Amino acid sequence: MQTFIELKQLTKWFGSPNSGGIKAVDSISFKVETGEVLGFLGPNGAGKSTTMKMVTGFLAPTSGSATVCGHDVQAEPLAVKKRIGYLPEGAPAYMDMTPEAFLEFCAQVRGLKGEAKKQAIKKAVDRTHIGGVLRQPVETLSKGFKRRVGLAQAILHEPDVLIMDEPTDGLDPNQKHEVRLLIREMAKAHAEGKGGRAVVLSTHILEEVEAVCSRVVLIARGRIVADCTPAEFMSKSRYHNAVTLALIPPPGVMIFEELKRIPSVESVEDNGTNKTADGTQVRCTVIARHGKAIAHEVSHLVKAKGWQVDMMRVEAGRLDDVFRELTTSSR
């Protein structure tokens, strides 16, 4: 197990601490190790981008340190920058260049030469599927393609650490889907690639975390409020192990009351009713006390009472619910 990124008490003030400055990042510490795909989560303005900018050496921290592959970002910026592939927010690229010239430039800066350079560019182009637009100026490309050009630039030199700041932000649903597939594929290949590497991506889109990440770090107001796996993250939800039902009870039966009688049921949420040919369908979510597994007990009760079940689903938890709870609760 190798530590790829280590943040120690990383702090960033914009402006002076004594005269109305803003503490954008507040003593953040964590490590990213071999094979991890870390989802860096938080609401807008929580300090995600600022943290990434400090790790990639664009901004200098006010205090604390960031280390990448054993090199301190402030002391050895070039050594760090060589090992990182970085997609900044909005995937900036030189607008009047073609992707071909742009990748050529990046490869040269990365010190790639001759056949190795050609191979690296070809591989990055193939992986991001931008072969068809290589000769068009970047400014004429759609947002989705611009993002891919940015991704190609970031993976060009097969970096030990791949850092992406909001890689799908501002794309339409189709582009989002494509870029997400690409990231998943890349992250997987990347994290498992030669000897294992590490990927960090920031986002405020929760499906992305579920789809791609092996670990979640959630920050709010510059501080870490959660650091766990996506599954653990979801289990913090009050909907963890909740059972959502749609059923048609005989008239006059108070099904909510019956359900609440199960000992490990916390409460029942009414999701409304629906008129069907068979009668009035009642929909509800049965919430488990402390996230206990209640599916068995609920189904047992339903069977015993002989209610007609149209749908029954066990909830894993709702990410946005946990997200909201953790990022808006008082300090």
Added chain:
Amino acid sequence: MHGLGPVFRRELAGYFVTPVAYVFIVIFLILTGIFTFELGNFFERNQSDLRAFFDFHPWLYLFLIPAVSMRLWAEERKTGTLELLMTLPVSRAAAVAGKFLAAWAFTGVALVLTFPVWITVNYLGRPDNGAIFFGYIGSLLMAGGFLAIGACISACTKSQVIAFILTVVVCFLFLLAGFSPVTNFLQGWAPPIIVDTIQSFSFLTRFDSIAKGVIDARDMVFFASLIVVCLFINGVVLESKKS
């Protein structure tokens, strides 16, 4: 200086993929022609030298060089590529020097393309080609001075328009420092040491002797050190003002 070469090549190629380079060169050549032959009375002077040509360079550069330098950093800031460039393994010194050298090489190309003037004067008479050569070197150095000032100002802002106007103003001050009405005005009341100091910063005075063919190492050193100082400040500005 890691990454100097690629930055230089990218930047220089950047001038030629857009119309900027062609518009600039054409306008530069037309204006040098007009200034030399119409305003400078090249033929009427009846002398086989290029004073009429070089004398107008400071004024031409005053408006044309800021047009080249304004985009150097302001554009990178605006489009966000500054973050990309500064997180690639390029040292800050290499980025600053690479961009400056590309802009300088570009103005050098424009300057070289004025060679028909040199052919004309050689066809008509027997000029001192050594003096003309040093006139070109002096002109290139002065262009470098203007460019370094412009690069430094471009690094301070996101707006190319602001960069352009501020650069024109600052360069104008450097020119005026040696303009005779200004020195006469200063001599009336300021102590000689201040007048001399201000005058020593003048592009006009420095360039005037070079254009005459007088090679003074101090003039060369002045422009060279101006470039170095401005580029150093450029680097400091980049480091301190990133977002």
